[in-house]
Amino acid sequence: MIRASAVQDKFAAGVALLDGGTVTSTDAWGKHLFVHVAPAGDRPPVWLHVHLGLYGKFQHGPGSPAAPWGQLRLRLESERGWADLRGATASELLDEEGRRHIIGRLGADPLRKHADGDAPFERISRSRTAVGALLMDQKVIAGIGNVYRAEILFRHGIDPHRPGRDVTAGEWTALWSDLQVLMRAGVRTKKIITTRPEDRPPGRRSASTVRREDSHYVYRRTGEPCRTCGTPVRTEEMVARNLYWCPKDQAD
Known part of the structure; x- marks a missing residue:
C-alpha cells in the first residue's frame, strides 16, 4: 500500500485517488513513465503518467523521507521507501486508453526489448529534415x-x-544497433559514456574509471579539439537544443 501526499495543490485529485492504493507494475516508453496503481476500494485501476521534461526530478530512497519542502508535486511512501516528484512537465492519472493514446504518438524506444529500427528509418528516409532534428x-x-x-x-x-532521406539503410542499421548498445549500457551503469576505450586516456579506459570529461566525443566540447582529428568542435542551436559536431569527421 502507498501513502500519497503533496505540497502543491495542482495534483490534489490525483493524490487523493492514489492514497491507499497498491502499485502493481511500472513501464516506461521513451521519456514517459507509467506506474500502474490499483486504488483502494472498488475503484478501477489507473496509470500514473510522468514526463520529467528538462527540469523535473524524481528523487527516491529507503526509509522515511525528510519533511516536505519546495514545490513538491507528489510524494509516494510505502514500507519499502519513498519517492518525491518535482517540476515534471506532466503528472496525471490515465486509464488504459489514455496510456495507449500517448504511446501511439511515440516512435520506437531503443531500450525496449523488441524495439525495431525499421519504423523510424521509414520516416527518416522519406524526410528532407536534418537527421539531427529527426533524432x-x-x-x-x-x-x-x-x-x-x-x-x-x-x-x-x-x-x-x-x-534524413540521404541516410543510407546500411548507415541506419549500424547507427540503430549502436544506439541500443549505448543506451542499455547507460541504464546499467547509470552513466552516459559514448567514447570508445581506445579514445580515452590510458588508465581511464574502463567504464568504472572513465572521467566525465573523457566520456563524450563532442557533447559540450565546443571549441575543444576533436578526439580523433583535432578539429575544434562546433556548436549551434537545432530544434531548441545545442547541437555539437566535428566539421571534419562528420563532413558529407
Whole structure:
C-alpha cells in the first residue's frame, strides 16, 4: 500500500485517488513513465503518467523521507521507501486508453526489448529534415536526448545537417544497433559514456574509471579539439537544443 501526499495543490485529485492504493507494475516508453496503481476500494485501476521534461526530478530512497519542502508535486511512501516528484512537465492519472493514446504518438524506444529500427528509418528516409532534428523528434524515436543525438552521429560520421532521406539503410542499421548498445549500457551503469576505450586516456579506459570529461566525443566540447582529428568542435542551436559536431569527421 502507498501513502500519497503533496505540497502543491495542482495534483490534489490525483493524490487523493492514489492514497491507499497498491502499485502493481511500472513501464516506461521513451521519456514517459507509467506506474500502474490499483486504488483502494472498488475503484478501477489507473496509470500514473510522468514526463520529467528538462527540469523535473524524481528523487527516491529507503526509509522515511525528510519533511516536505519546495514545490513538491507528489510524494509516494510505502514500507519499502519513498519517492518525491518535482517540476515534471506532466503528472496525471490515465486509464488504459489514455496510456495507449500517448504511446501511439511515440516512435520506437531503443531500450525496449523488441524495439525495431525499421519504423523510424521509414520516416527518416522519406524526410528532407536534418537527421539531427529527426533524432530529437519523439514521434520518430522515443527516448533519445541531446547527448545521444550528438554522440551517435559522431560515432557514425554523419553530418547532423544531412537530410534524413540521404541516410543510407546500411548507415541506419549500424547507427540503430549502436544506439541500443549505448543506451542499455547507460541504464546499467547509470552513466552516459559514448567514447570508445581506445579514445580515452590510458588508465581511464574502463567504464568504472572513465572521467566525465573523457566520456563524450563532442557533447559540450565546443571549441575543444576533436578526439580523433583535432578539429575544434562546433556548436549551434537545432530544434531548441545545442547541437555539437566535428566539421571534419562528420563532413558529407
